[in-house]
Amino acid sequence: MAQDEYDYLFKVVLIGDSGVGKSNLLSRFTRDEFNLESKSTIGVEFATRSISVDGKTIKAQIWDTAGQERYRAITSAYYRGAVGALLVYDISKNGTYENVNRWLKELRDHADSNIVIMLVGNKSDLRHLRAVPTEEAKKFAAENNLSFIETSALDASNVELAFQNILTEIYRIVSAKQLDQGNESGPRPGEGTTITFTSSPDEIKKDSSKCC
Amino acid sequence: MSSKKFNGHQEMVQLVGRNTAAATFLKSTVRQQQSAQGYRPVLSDDPKPYGAGYSHADILRASSKSKTESTFAPRFDRHISYTDLDDDWDASFDKDVMALGINPNSRSVSPPNTLPRTQSPMAAQDGTSSQSHSPRLELYPTSRRNGGSTAGLRPHYDRIVKDPANSLHMIYHPAVSSADTASAAEIELLNARISRINKFKRVLQSSNVDISALRNLAWSGIPDELRPMSWQLLLGYLPSNADRRVSTLARKRREYADGAKQAFGNGVDHAVWHQINIDVPRTNPHLKLYSFEATQRSLERILYVWAIRHPASGYVQGINDLVTPFFQVFLSAYIDADVESFDPGQIPKEVLDVVEADSFWCLTKLLDGIQDNYIFAQPGIQRQVAALKDLTQRIDSHLAKHLQAENVEFIQFSFRWMNCLLMREVSVKNTIRMWDTYMAEGSTGFSDFHLYVCAAFLVKWSAQIQTMDFQEIMMFLQSLPTQSWTEKDVELLLSEAYMWQSLFKNATAHLRPSGT
Numbered sequence: 001m002a003q004d005e006y007d008y009l010f011k012v013v014l015i016g017d018s019g020v021g022k023s024n025l026l027s028r029f030t031r032d033e034f035n036l037e038s039k040s041t042i043g044v045e046f047a048t049r050s051i052s053v054d055g056k057t058i059k060a061q062i063w064d065t066a067g068q069e070r071y072r073a074i075t076s077a078y079y080r081g082a083v084g085a086l087l088v089y090d091i092s093k094n095g096t097y098e099n100v101n102r103w104l105k106e107l108r109d110h111a112d113s114n115i116v117i118m119l120v121g122n123k124s125d126l127r128h129l130r131a132v133p134t135e136e137a138k139k140f141a142a143e144n145n146l147s148f149i150e151t152s153a154l155d156a157s158n159v160e161l162a163f164q165n166i167l168t169e170i171y172r173i174v175s176a177k178q179l180d181q182g183n184e185s186g187p188r189p190g191e192g193t194t195i196t197f198t199s200s201p202d203e204i205k206k207d208s209s210k211c212c
Numbered sequence: 213m214s215s216k217k218f219n220g221h222q223e224m225v226q227l228v229g230r231n232t233a234a235a236t237f238l239k240s241t242v243r244q245q246q247s248a249q250g251y252r253p254v255l256s257d258d259p260k261p262y263g264a265g266y267s268h269a270d271i272l273r274a275s276s277k278s279k280t281e282s283t284f285a286p287r288f289d290r291h292i293s294y295t296d297l298d299d300d301w302d303a304s305f306d307k308d309v310m311a312l313g314i315n316p317n318s319r320s321v322s323p324p325n326t327l328p329r330t331q332s333p334m335a336a337q338d339g340t341s342s343q344s345h346s347p348r349l350e351l352y353p354t355s356r357r358n359g360g361s362t363a364g365l366r367p368h369y370d371r372i373v374k375d376p377a378n379s380l381h382m383i384y385h386p387a388v389s390s391a392d393t394a395s396a397a398e399i400e401l402l403n404a405r406i407s408r409i410n411k412f413k414r415v416l417q418s419s420n421v422d423i424s425a426l427r428n429l430a431w432s433g434i435p436d437e438l439r440p441m442s443w444q445l446l447l448g449y450l451p452s453n454a455d456r457r458v459s460t461l462a463r464k465r466r467e468y469a470d471g472a473k474q475a476f477g478n479g480v481d482h483a484v485w486h487q488i489n490i491d492v493p494r495t496n497p498h499l500k501l502y503s504f505e506a507t508q509r510s511l512e513r514i515l516y517v518w519a520i521r522h523p524a525s526g527y528v529q530g531i532n533d534l535v536t537p538f539f540q541v542f543l544s545a546y547i548d549a550d551v552e553s554f555d556p557g558q559i560p561k562e563v564l565d566v567v568e569a570d571s572f573w574c575l576t577k578l579l580d581g582i583q584d585n586y587i588f589a590q591p592g593i594q595r596q597v598a599a600l601k602d603l604t605q606r607i608d609s610h611l612a613k614h615l616q617a618e619n620v621e622f623i624q625f626s627f628r629w630m631n632c633l634l635m636r637e638v639s640v641k642n643t644i645r646m647w648d649t650y651m652a653e654g655s656t657g658f659s660d661f662h663l664y665v666c667a668a669f670l671v672k673w674s675a676q677i678q679t680m681d682f683q684e685i686m687m688f689l690q691s692l693p694t695q696s697w698t699e700k701d702v703e704l705l706l707s708e709a710y711m712w713q714s715l716f717k718n719a720t721a722h723l724r725p726s727g728t
Contacts (some may be wrong), residue, residue, distance in 0.1 A: 019490040040529045043627035046686040069252035070528045073589045
């Protein structure tokens with residue numbers, strides 16, 4: 001598998017209340033799998049997938065976190081070094097949407113201030129049970145400077161797009177930043193660069209032209 | 213050796229089918245309206261607990277007997293302090309909240325069967341059940357095959373309810389006569405098993421069970437038939453003194469019933485109840501037993517009552533895994549069927565109540581020893597993870613160095629090992645075998661010994677891990693290839709853990725981080 005060559009490595013976290021479908025979003029994106037009978041996530045789980053943007057290979061290293069509050073102390077450690085966050089709620093459960101503010105606070109407290117946040121209303125297949133109007137969430141996202149999308153891990157709609165969008169957004173910011181800094185050389189293909197907005201490069205291993 | 217030897221009475225027993233709809237005090241009528249996809253509960257969104265999106269409050273209020281208006285403020289402050297962990301709750305009232313199955317008449321009656329006589333899957337499987345069960349098949353062919361809703365229920369179950377020691381008289385040795393076609397090796401295996409059962413029986417039948425003798429035996433595994441009683445003794449739930457057993461069990465079960473009534477009576481803590489409610493359907497989803505309504509309602513009550521009685525930790529995800537070995541083992545005491553596919557809704561309610569109460573108390577005993585794992589910031593787990601790292605440096609420095617070079621942190625993979633006692637890594641059956649040894653290790657089995665098991669578990673994959681990079685290691689450790697593990701693999705793991713424990717336990721200098 002020579003697929004481990006990439007131009008950019010972005011660390012992204014999946015957060016949100018318990019039971020909103022974070023793990024299934026991740027498995028849909030990384031393995032195209034969905035499991036109705038999946039167990040709850042304990043602590044954090046990890047998966048990766050590479051996509052292509054503007055001819056560049058972007059590798060997403062995604063950390064799926066447990067939603068229960070007791071785990072907050074453990075999971076917030078994973079926010080460090082993350083350049084993106086998918087903040088997931090369940091469109092059929094108003095409470096999971098109400099809690100979005102508390103999750104935003106978590107990010108403010110523990111993540112980099114420049115982290116790109118995407119609000120994700122999952123379980124859009126449950127049309128008949130919708131409790132959170134799309135317009136309301138869209139408005140909230142705009143007010144808070146978040147991107148917004150509705151997805152269904154079950155029927156796969158918009159899952160690909162959600163990840164594609166956030167990774168592209170991060171990529172744009174990063175490349176603009178590199179231009180600003182006059183970093184003309186840029187990252188060399190095949191060598192890969194770990195992107196962090198602040199300087200905490202110890203977070204993720206840098207290299208990787210390594211194959212398995 | 214005689215060809216067939218049966219100790220039990222050959223009485224036919226038929227039972228009234230239980231009304232599965234009659235859940236104790238928590239009958240949630242609307243609970244699980246199936247959506248089109250059939251997996252999401254339909255609920256109102258009244259209060260908004262953090263980390264939990266919706267609530268069953270309304271449903272609960274409507275269906276519980278108490279009409280008390282509950283406030284949505286955290287209820288923990290209204291509870292007794294964390295130190296109040298005494299097992300013996302005030303059993304102030306003595307109504308028969310639950311018929312505790314101590315009905316002396318039920319044994320001999322054969323009332324008409326009220327439920328449709330559907331053949332249960334268990335009855336169908338009987339022919340293929342394990343060796344130890346087959347002789348009984350000959351004894352009780354009709355009671356199980358035509359038993360309708362009570363198929364799988366053991367004869368004299370009511371005596372076992374009353375005193376688990378009564379099960380000792382009902383173990384049928386699957387003796388093999390020379391006429392049988394069994395190979396010499398099979399006969400030898402069987403005889404070894406019988407002699408092992410007899411060793412246990414000698415200890416368990418004593419009027420005052422010698423717990424250290426039981427521990428010595430249990431370390432190498434407890435025969436299935438004797439496990440329910442042995443676990444209860446090892447955990448200190450069942451008194452070792454035979455004279456105290458019947459009354460103690462009756463009292464503890466009543467206390468649980470009362471405690472449950474209390475816990476649900478004052479209005480429900482929505483955050484806790486909600487979390488339990490979304491986790492119970494995700495508990496051991498691959499085993500049929502856990503998909504049944506009766507199982508799920510029991511687990512919900514056990515977890516909720518425990519959480520309310522232990523406000524400093526409350527319910528933490530993963531505790532739902534830990535209750536299942538108890539539930540499964542204690543249920544197995546009353547049935548003659550494969551427990552992992554059995555519907556507990558088929559057994560009389562008073563028996564299921566007893567399984568539930570006993571599971572609750574034994575879960576409580578287990579968690580008493582690892583409380584620090586589940587309180588705020590989970591310091592117990594943090595400590596265990598740090599200790600695992602130190603231990604790994606001692607046992608396998610190459611592996612430790614490789615993990616460090618790849619920036620793999622121990623907490624990333626071993627948090628779950630500690631939080632769920634490796635139950636996400638090995639099957640429930642194998643976990644049960646592991647717990648025989650943990651309980652035999654005494655009160656620190658689930659903490660100290662578990663640490664050495666984790667170390668042995670990690671170094672098992674050392675060679676593979678050392679060929680991997682960060683990403684591969686993470687993915688590998690998240691889903692280790694233990695699906696095909698048998699009891700043999702578990703026993704090897706346990707003996708390796710024992711070896712590391714003998715080498716390193718109390719040798720604190722060995723455990724001191726080297727570099728610092």
